[in-house]
Amino acid sequence: MIQAVVRQIALGLVVVLVAMTVTFLLVRLSGDPTAQLLPEGATLEERQALLQELGLLAPIHEQYLTYLRRAVVGDFGESYFDGDTVSSIILMYLPNTLMLGAVALIVAVTLGVPLGVMAAVRQGGALDRAIQFVSVLGASTPAFWMALLLMQIFAVSLNWFPTYGMGGWEHLVLPAATLAIANFPRLARLTRSAMLEVLPAGFILASRAKGMPERRVIWRVLLRNGCIPVLALVALEIGGLFGGAVLTETVFSWPGIGQLAIRSLQRRDYPVIQGIVAYVAVMFAIVTVVGEVAMRAADPRLRKR
Amino acid sequence: MTDPNTVSDAAGRNSLPPVTRRGVVTVAALSALLAGQTSAQTAGRSTGAALRLALSAGLDRLDPHKTGNGTDHVVLGGIYETLFWRVLATGEMQPRLATGYRLVNSKLWEFTLRQGVRFHDGTPFTADDVKFSIERAKEGGSHAIALGNVERVEVVDPFLVRVHTSAPDPTFLLRMQPLGGAGRVHILSKVYSESRSAQDVNDNPMGTGPYRMTRWLKGRSVALTRFDDYWGPKPDVANIVITFIPEASTRVNALIRGEVDLIQRLPLHEVDRIGRMPNLNVARTRDGLVHTILLNSRQPPFDDLDVRRAFNHAIDIRGIIAGLLGDNGTVLGVPMAPNVVQIDSTLQPYRYDPALARSILSSRPPIELRTFTSDGRYVADREIYQAINAQLEAVGFKVQPQTMEWGRLISMMTTRSAGPFFMIGWDFSEGDASKTASFTLSTGRTSGTNNPAYDLLVLEAEREMDPEKRKEMWKRAQRILYDNYLLGPIWMGASVFGASRRYVFNADLGEFINLAGINSAA
Numbered sequence: 104m105i106q107a108v109v110r111q112i113a114l115g116l117v118v119v120l121v122a123m124t125v126t127f128l129l130v131r132l133s134g135d136p137t138a139q140l141l142p143e144g145a146t147l148e149e150r151q152a153l154l155q156e157l158g159l160l161a162p163i164h165e166q167y168l169t170y171l172r173r174a175v176v177g178d179f180g181e182s183y184f185d186g187d188t189v190s191s192i193i194l195m196y197l198p199n200t201l202m203l204g205a206v207a208l209i210v211a212v213t214l215g216v217p218l219g220v221m222a223a224v225r226q227g228g229a230l231d232r233a234i235q236f237v238s239v240l241g242a243s244t245p246a247f248w249m250a251l252l253l254m255q256i257f258a259v260s261l262n263w264f265p266t267y268g269m270g271g272w273e274h275l276v277l278p279a280a281t282l283a284i285a286n287f288p289r290l291a292r293l294t295r296s297a298m299l300e301v302l303p304a305g306f307i308l309a310s311r312a313k314g315m316p317e318r319r320v321i322w323r324v325l326l327r328n329g330c331i332p333v334l335a336l337v338a339l340e341i342g343g344l345f346g347g348a349v350l351t352e353t354v355f356s357w358p359g360i361g362q363l364a365i366r367s368l369q370r371r372d373y374p375v376i377q378g379i380v381a382y383v384a385v386m387f388a389i390v391t392v393v394g395e396v397a398m399r400a401a402d403p404r405l406r407k408r
Numbered sequence: 409m410t411d412p413n414t415v416s417d418a419a420g421r422n423s424l425p426p427v428t429r430r431g432v433v434t435v436a437a438l439s440a441l442l443a444g445q446t447s448a449q450t451a452g453r454s455t456g457a458a459l460r461l462a463l464s465a466g467l468d469r470l471d472p473h474k475t476g477n478g479t480d481h482v483v484l485g486g487i488y489e490t491l492f493w494r495v496l497a498t499g500e501m502q503p504r505l506a507t508g509y510r511l512v513n514s515k516l517w518e519f520t521l522r523q524g525v526r527f528h529d530g531t532p533f534t535a536d537d538v539k540f541s542i543e544r545a546k547e548g549g550s551h552a553i554a555l556g557n558v559e560r561v562e563v564v565d566p567f568l569v570r571v572h573t574s575a576p577d578p579t580f581l582l583r584m585q586p587l588g589g590a591g592r593v594h595i596l597s598k599v600y601s602e603s604r605s606a607q608d609v610n611d612n613p614m615g616t617g618p619y620r621m622t623r624w625l626k627g628r629s630v631a632l633t634r635f636d637d638y639w640g641p642k643p644d645v646a647n648i649v650i651t652f653i654p655e656a657s658t659r660v661n662a663l664i665r666g667e668v669d670l671i672q673r674l675p676l677h678e679v680d681r682i683g684r685m686p687n688l689n690v691a692r693t694r695d696g697l698v699h700t701i702l703l704n705s706r707q708p709p710f711d712d713l714d715v716r717r718a719f720n721h722a723i724d725i726r727g728i729i730a731g732l733l734g735d736n737g738t739v740l741g742v743p744m745a746p747n748v749v750q751i752d753s754t755l756q757p758y759r760y761d762p763a764l765a766r767s768i769l770s771s772r773p774p775i776e777l778r779t780f781t782s783d784g785r786y787v788a789d790r791e792i793y794q795a796i797n798a799q800l801e802a803v804g805f806k807v808q809p810q811t812m813e814w815g816r817l818i819s820m821m822t823t824r825s826a827g828p829f830f831m832i833g834w835d836f837s838e839g840d841a842s843k844t845a846s847f848t849l850s851t852g853r854t855s856g857t858n859n860p861a862y863d864l865l866v867l868e869a870e871r872e873m874d875p876e877k878r879k880e881m882w883k884r885a886q887r888i889l890y891d892n893y894l895l896g897p898i899w900m901g902a903s904v905f906g907a908s909r910r911y912v913f914n915a916d917l918g919e920f921i922n923l924a925g926i927n928s929a930a
Contacts, residue, residue: 134819142476142591146553146853150822184468185626186607195626251657259661266661267653269628356653358627366466366654371815 104399111395115388122384123174126377127167131159136183136371157183170377179378184370189378193360197382199269200352200359204344206275207282212337215287216326219294219333223302224321234295238288250281250354267356278355282348286340293336294329301329331398338394345390346383458631458647459911459926462659464673466627466652471610472594473545478919479672483650485586486632486923487528488594488615491519491538494585496917499749499839501581504640505533505595505616509584514576514873515559519584521567525639527597528620535563540598542571545591548606554583554591576871578878579842587696587920588838618643618924628652632923643924645911660906663688669908670926672919676736676787682906689913691905692736696918697833699786700743701796701896702847704828704856709775714768716893719829720758722765722803725897728795732788736902742886743844743898745836749875750882755890757897765803776806779827785814786833787901793831796897821854829856829896837918841882842870848889857895862888 137153154160158169173180179189222231244252254277258266264276301307302325310320347360356362360379367375461482468477472484491506505525510518525533539561546555557577562570573580586592595616601609613621618640619632632648651668653659659671660678664685674682674690683690703710703719710716729737738746741755769775777800781793790811797807812820820826832854836843845866850858862885869881889895905921907913912927 133813134816135822138818138822139815142553149553186469186610187626192626254658254661259665262665265667266665267658267667268651354655354658356651356655356658362654363627369815370468 107399108392108395111392112388115385115391119381119384119388123171123377123381124167126380127170130371130373130376131163134371136373139370140183174377174381179381180374182367182375183372189374192363192375193378193382196347196358196360196363199357200347200361201345203275203278203282203348203352203357203359204341206279207286207348208337208340208344210279210283211287211290211340214283215290216294216333218287219291220298220321220326222291222295223298224325226299231295234291238291241284242288242292244284245350246281246285246348247350247354249284250277250351253277253280254354269358278348278351278357281351281355282344286344290333290336290340294333297329297332298325301325304328327401331402334398334401335394338390338397342383342387342390345386347379458649459645459670460668461648461650461921461923462653462662462668462671463650464652464656464659464671465654467630469610470613470621470624471606472592472596472613473541473548474610476591479652481586482672482921482923483621483630483632484594484613485617485920486619486648487613487617487621488596489617490586490592490594491521491584492581494582494587494838496587496747496837496839499747501585505538506584509581511873512570515573517571517573517580518564519569519571521569522639523567525616526637527600527616528614528635529597529600530637531597531599533595533597533616534566535569536566537595537598538569539563540601541595542593544596544601545593552591555593576873578870578873578875579840582838582840582842585838587917588835588843619648644927645923648923663906663908666908669911670913670921671906672903672921674904674906676733676904678906679736679904687909689907689909691907691913691915692902693915693918694738694745695787695901695903696745696835696837696920697786698740698743698745698836698898698900699831699833700847700898701829701831702854702856703894703896704824705894706824706856706858709777710828710856713892715772715775718765718768718803719800719805720893720896721761722805723796723799723897724760725757725899726760728792728897729899732791732795733899733901736904738900740898740900742890743834743848743895744841744886745839745900747839748836748841748843749839750841750879750886752883752886755886758893762799762803769804774804774806776808777828778808779810779829780812780817780820781809782814782817782831783811785817786831789831824856826854835918837920841885844882844885845870848894857889859888859892859894862894 136157136159137150140153141149151160158166161169177190181188182192185192218234222234225231254266257263257277264273268274306328307320307324310324311317315324347362347364349361349365351357352359352361353365360382363375364379367379463479463482465479467480467483469475469480470484472481472488475481489504491504493502493504494500495502503522505522506519507522508520512518519538521533521535521538527533542555542558542561546552546558557573557575557580559572559574562572564570571580582588583591583593586594596609597614600614611624616639618635618638620635621630622633623631628651630650632650634643634646653662653671656673656675660674660682662668663671663682679690682688703716705711705716710719726739729739739757740746741757742752744751746753779797781790783790793809797809800807817826817830821830821832832847834843834847846852847855848857848862849855849866850863865881865885865888869878869885872878872881903915903919905913905915910929912929914925
């Protein structure tokens with residue numbers, strides 16, 4: 104158990120390092136930040152001076168080592184535009200993404216898991232088919248299109264919710280719904296197939312034979328035994344949602360990490376892009392470790408490995 | 409400091425409602441929230457709600473000497489002022505923080521300053537602030553190039569300033585007004601700026617303008633409130649809240665729903681629908697941007713005048729612009745906005761003559777053009793590229809287009825590796841031909857032109873202090889560009905805004921919005 108978790112942590116660190124290295128190289132290949140920081144008429148000397156100031160004239164391996172040395176202690180430098188430190192900028196946008204992601208995740212899980220279980224228990228029934236249909240529809244609709252559709256119906260036509268920005272709880276509804284709709288079908292489908300794996304097992308039959316109420320059979324015995332893959336997927340979803348939803352945040356002007364990432368990419372704000380990628384990679388690594396521990400806690404058979 | 413009634417977070421809430429232990433929002437909490445929401449909203453309306461403005465992009469910096477970003481300048485234009493204000497349509501220089509100027513000799517400008525002006529923190533405005541601001545813009549700004557000619561600034565008395573330039577600079581006065589992008593001298597308080605870090609000055613802008621900033625939630629909104637001690641006519645609107653909605657359809661929906669009162673960049677396909685709505689208006693103006701296709705005449709194939717001729721006669725730019733932009737577009741013969749003082753309006757766009765283009769090309773080996781195109785950077789850029797490329801193909805050019813993300817493309821332009829031709833847009837709202845120099849002189853960062861006779865003439869014009877002589881030189885220079893087919897087709901789009909009828913907003917400054925010029929309709 105301990106060994107497996109340690110291995111997972113080591114693997115996570117490798118992933119983070121690779122992600123950071125790749126980003127470091129890609130942003131430097133993607134274009135010159137001075138092209139956007141300086142006015143059109145700027146001279147070559149001014150450009151060189153600015154590159155010098157930004158530390159972009161040093162040999163690439165030196166830049167890379169400096170970057171890693173600082174990143175280890177959480178220092179990603181300053182934004183080329185805002186002048187604020189990257190950490191403070193990310194911290195400003197992060198709570199918004201976490202809030203949106205958490206609400207979307209809660210909605211997706213409370214929708215997806217029960218639906219998946221119900222579909223499995225009444226396999227092939229009308230409910231099963233309806234759930235399948237809705238899942239496919241939800242999963243195959245592009246997020247930005249779903250976002251605009253929800254906005255058109257619930258904000259513009261019905262006038263129930265605002266179209267953009269942050270404020271009270273009502274600003275959360277449409278972006279969270281967009282994300283939940285994109286995420287719950289996967290959960291529902293996986294829950295269904297996971298339950299179908301467990302359903303034929305002897306202990307289900309035994310529980311029913313003991314006279315255990317059907318509801319308890321389903322929610323206790325069945326779910327407890329079939330939840331491992333679902334937990335793994337939930338962990339992945341957390342990673343995805345807390346990494347910022349680029350399209351949804353952009354459409355609803357939600358000031359989160361996703362929108363910040365896009366804007367920084369467009370502006371070639373190297374330090375901020377590098378900071379965001381490092382944050383997302385670290386978060387994925389943490390979520391994976393936590394997921395691993397959770398799965399073992401849920402299933403005693405895994406603890407021995 | 410009173411807080412204006414903001415829009416989205418009327419009660420300053422940004423937290424989720426309380427959640428009970430079972431993860432269910434209680435009805436009580438919900439209804440309390442709803443009640444709070446409605447009361448806050450009605451309270452906002454009754455005390456004169458804020459004007460809510462949605463810009464099409466976020467802010468970079470709020471330091472006027474360090475940014476050329478258009479959205480930044482909309483906000484900065486309410487907070488800071490310049491010595492003059494230039495009327496875009498007529499070119500008239502109206503006094504602002506200066507009451508007048510005098511050209512003592514070709515290298516010495518003298519400015520008489522307005523008395524009784526106060527900064528938002530109550531300190532009086534004097535010549536020291538002007539000297540400080542010019543020097544700050546020249547030294548610390550990333551737009552120092554515009555003030556390269558300034559040698560020294562001399563404070564004669566508290567309301568008289570002299571600026572010595574190292575060479576005659578006919579465009580110097582244009583740096584003393586806010587329109588036209590980067591390198592303008594907005595006036596900061598010397599005492600305030602020197603006692604703070606540059607970051608602090610950026611985060612808490614403080615000027616003499618009609619509005620003072622009351623709150624900046626980075627990435628979300630900026631709140632401005634009318635400055636009670638403003639020296640000039642008080643603006644009609646007391647509070648303004650500025651937000652950012654990059655997605656165009658969301659901007660339009662927010663306007664329709666009444667969440668915002670004014671939006672930038674109304675998409676062209678929405679103009680009719682918004683115009684028909686009883687509570688909304690469409691305001692439009694000739695865009696401040698002049699677009700052209702820059703030809704790289706330094707190397708084959710466009711180093712050959714005949715190939716440039718074929719290129720230009722192959723393109724039906726009138727048809728393309730009329731088809732795509734309708735009456736929002738203008739086609740031009742020279743790379744200058746119609747409001748530019750030195751424009752030679754007798755030079756009309758080249759005739760569409762595909763037969764001529766074909767006959768030029770028929771006697772040559774096939775010419776292949778590997779081009780890079782932008783998508784979404786300028787109004788209808790992708791569609792214009794497609795139309796142009798199709799017409800070039802039709803006369804015998806072989807075009808191989810590749811779409812490029814803007815940041816990458818602009819890097820390629822500045823290293824002269826962006827292919828044989830590409831589209832650019834230049835802000836001409838300062839109304840002077842000197843802008844043309846920045847992309848046609850051989851020394852320009854993105855220029856593809858290298859014509860010594862033209863360079864000589866322009867450099868001479870940029871030292872000529874007599875406006876009439878300078879105009880003549882620029883007319884000769886335009887003639888060189890035109891006769892040698894040094895540029896591709898030239899056109900202008902439009903800036904289109906959507907506005908609530910509760911406000912009167914006249915679009916007359918391109919993408920720029922003069923906040924103090926917005927009035928309540930009531």
